Amino acid sequence: IDYVTVMDIPFSNLTQKELLKEHIYPRINKENKTYIVTANPEIVMQTRIDDVYKNSVKQADFIIPDGTGIVIASKIQGNPIKERVTGFDLMFKLLAYAEKNQLSCYFLGAKQEVNDRAVAKVKAQYPGIKVAGQHHGYFTNDAEVAQKVAVAKPDLIFVAMGFPRQENFIAASLPLFNKGVFMGVGGVFDILAG
Numbered sequence: 778i779d780y781v782t783v784m785d786i787p788f789s790n791l792t793q794k795e796l797l798k799e800h801i802y803p804r805i806n807k808e809n810k811t812y813i814v815t816a817n818p819e820i821v822m823q824t825r826i827d828d829v830y831k832n833s834v835k836q837a838d839f840i841i842p843d844g845t846g847i848v849i850a851s852k853i854q855g856n857p858i859k860e861r862v863t864g865f866d867l868m869f870k871l872l873a874y875a876e877k878n879q880l881s882c883y884f885l886g887a888k889q890e891v892n893d894r895a896v897a898k899v900k901a902q903y904p905g906i907k908v909a910g911q912h913h914g915y916f917t918n919d920a921e922v923a924q925k926v927a928v929a930k931p932d933l934i935f936v937a938m939g940f941p942r943q944e945n946f947i948a949a950s951l952p953l954f955n956k957g958v959f960m961g962v963g964g965v966f967d968i969l970a971g
């Protein structure tokens with residue numbers, strides 16, 4: 778795939794449609810482990826001051842430009858990214874795909890009651906969705922929680938713990954998994970919970 782590097786971060790230069798139809802859906806169907814970072818300008822700035830985080834982000838299979846600022850920066854550089862792809866939209870596309878294709882989802886992050894409400898909202902919006910499990914995002918033993926998620930064998934794992942926590946958790950936990958699409962979704966559970 779084509780990359781456009783902005784501030785030393787190699788962004789996948791794909792439309793949302795190309796990303797999903799040509800890359801993510803086929804990888805899900807082949808059970809290829811996939812790690813997506815939806816990087817907004819705040820995330821890009823964090824990689825500049827935090828080497829651990831930068832390493833976690835750079836392990837991603839796809840780094841997606843989640844912000845017009847990144848698209849504008851790419852234009853100024855003379856190598857324009859095709860379009861902004863938001864993590865928010867991507868998550869809902871993936872949920873619809875999961876419902877249609879009987880894929881199971883894990884919801885990790887936010888406070889327990891927020892997590893509960895967010896999952897209830899998802900179930901209401903996608904009645905056929907298979908919930909592999911859910912867990913709040915306030916824990917200290919990452920390996921233990923990662924193991925809990927892994928035994929549920931989810932196809933999609935949405936991690937809503939904010940950055941840098943969510944990407945650091947995903948990058949460190951990936952070796953425990955044989956399959957799954959992993960994605961940090963920041964404050965989306967809070968938005969869903971209302």
Ligand code: UDP
Binds near residue numbers: 964
């Ligand atoms: N969060 C969490 N565990 C933590 C820190 C934060 O689960 O250790 C959750 C928090 O409850 C919220 C989400 O992460 O639901 C996103 O937080 P924030 O808005 O700070 O992140 P951003 O959207 O800016 O990435």
